[in-house]
Structure formats: C-alpha cells, structure tokens
Amino acid sequence: MSFAVRPAILASAIVLAFTASALAAMSDEETIKNAMSAAPEAVGKASTVLNWDMKELQKGTNGWTCMPDDPTTPTRRPRRADANSSD
Numbered sequence: 001m002s003f004a005v006r007p008a009i010l011a012s013a014i015v016l017a018f019t020a021s022a023l024a025a026m027s028d029e030e031t032i033k034n035a036m037s038a039a040p041e042a043v044g045k046a047s048t049v050l051n052w053d054m055k056e057l058q059k060g061t062n063g064w065t066c067m068p069d070d071p072t073t074p075t076r077r078p079r080r081a082d083a084n085s086s087d
Contacts, residue, residue: 036049048065052071
C-alpha cells in the first residue's frame with residue numbers, strides 16, 4: 001500500500017468512528033427527531049420511525065417510514081419511504 005493512500009484510509013476511519021459514536025449517543029427522542037426531518041412535518045409526525053437496528057421507535061399511521069442518518073456515512077441524510085418503496 002502506498003504512503004499516499006494510508007492517510008486517506010486513516011482519515012476515513014476516523015470520520016466513520018466519530019459519526020457512528022455520535023449516532024449511538026443519541027437518545028430515542030433525538031433519533032426520532034432526526035429521522036422525521038427526512039419528511040415534510042405532516043408526513044414525519046405520522047410516520048413509523050425505525051432506528052438502524054430496525055427497532056420501531058414510533059408507530060406510524062400513514063404508511064410512511066423514516067430512518068435516521070446512516071451512521072456509516074459522514075453526511076446528514078435521514079431517509080423516508082412509503083409502502084410502495086419496499087415493493
């Protein structure tokens with residue numbers, strides 16, 4: 001492995017570690033708020049919210065599901081999907 005690649009790999013590992021630990025430290029309430037931010041307010045409030053362990057944190061009533069930021073990526077990208085997305 002070249003010396004130029006090693007710093008990039010190390011930097012990536014550090015970013016992933018900080019991202020994962022930050023999300024692991026979030027309470028269920030913070031995780032729900034983060035996940036619901038992926039949808040318009042009216043949709044998010046009535047959505048099912050899952051964490052990355054697929055634990056249901058909030059039971060929804062509108063057929064939409066929201067998930068928080070992916071702890072393996074350094075960007076803020078919570079997700080939402082409706083029933084048609086899983087077909």
